[in-house]
Amino acid sequence: MSQNSIYYWQNFLEKDEVSGVKPDSYILNFHIVNQNTNDIYYEWFSFENEKELLGFIKYVALPSAYYSRTIGKEKDELIVSPDTYDGVLELLNNAEVDENEINNFKEDFSLVEDIENDFSLEQLEKFSDSFHSHLDIYGIVFAGLYVHENIKKLGEQLIKDYEEEGMIDELERQMELGKDDIIDLFSNIENNPFMLRKINEFLSNQLFL
Numbered sequence: 001m002s003q004n005s006i007y008y009w010q011n012f013l014e015k016d017e018v019s020g021v022k023p024d025s026y027i028l029n030f031h032i033v034n035q036n037t038n039d040i041y042y043e044w045f046s047f048e049n050e051k052e053l054l055g056f057i058k059y060v061a062l063p064s065a066y067y068s069r070t071i072g073k074e075k076d077e078l079i080v081s082p083d084t085y086d087g088v089l090e091l092l093n094n095a096e097v098d099e100n101e102i103n104n105f106k107e108d109f110s111l112v113e114d115i116e117n118d119f120s121l122e123q124l125e126k127f128s129d130s131f132h133s134h135l136d137i138y139g140i141v142f143a144g145l146y147v148h149e150n151i152k153k154l155g156e157q158l159i160k161d162y163e164e165e166g167m168i169d170e171l172e173r174q175m176e177l178g179k180d181d182i183i184d185l186f187s188n189i190e191n192n193p194f195m196l197r198k199i200n201e202f203l204s205n206q207l208f209l
Contacts, residue, residue: 003051003052003055004055006059006082006083006084008055009055009056009060010082012056013080013082019045020044020200020203020204021044021046021151021196021199021200021203022151022196023150023151023190023196024190025046025048025151026046026047026049026053026148026149026150027044027046027147027149027150027151027154028045028046028047028053028056028148029042029043029044029045029144029145029146029203030045030061030143030144030145031043031144032064032065032068032078032080032142032143033141034076034078034140035137035141036073036076036140039076039077039078040078041064041068041080042204044203044204050119053147054112054116054119057112057127057145058085058112058113059082059083059084060082061143061145062088062105062108062109062112063081063082064078064079064081064082065131065135065143065145066088066092066104066105066135067079067081067083068080068141068143069135069139069142069143070095070097070098070101071091071095073140073141085109088105089102089106101134104134104135105134107130107134108130108131111127112127115127121147121149128146131143151186151189151199152186154186155182155183155185155187156186159182174202175202
């Protein structure tokens with residue numbers, strides 16, 4: 001089934017084993033938060049190639065974020081649902097959503113299509129910046145989307161974030177490892193399935209990296 005098919009992504013989300021981080025994959029953290037209800041959708045995903053990663057962003061992350069930001073806000077619910085570009089525009093227009101939100105969706109979707117034609121992590125980071133500026137924490141519903149090249153890069157970013165917050169001791173306490181051991185763990189995780197489960201358990205409880 002094509003990764004451009006909504007049915008593909010519906011089936012993807014229905015499989016329990018799809019979430020979590022895996023070796024030799026792009027790592028994506030996607031979350032949506034309704035600050036009125038405190039409802040949170042927070043998941044980690046792994047994708048083996050660029051096509052699958054960008055397909056998830058186009059057909060799952062963007063529709064879900066904008067549906068939750070607009071229609072879902074009025075209903076006090078988060079909407080995690082795959083859809084096409086035309087499907088999103090039709091639903092947002094029928095719901096008489098603010099034109100700025102619709103234009104923001106169009107801009108973000110266009111950026112992903114540009115990346116499909118010339119993939120780079122730098123361009124993906126620029127997309128993330130646009131996504132976050134359109135769906136920031138100043139709205140009742142906000143969303144986050146962060147991509148890491150692999151699990152090693154995720155570990156490096158994790159260390160960096162905790163060091164910048166002056167909380168590296170807390171990270172070491174939570175993971176029951178020293179800083180150097182944490183770096184080594186993320187660098188060689190493919191040889192240690194037990195510790196991979198430990199990493200996934202740790203990440204699932206982090207709001208937010």
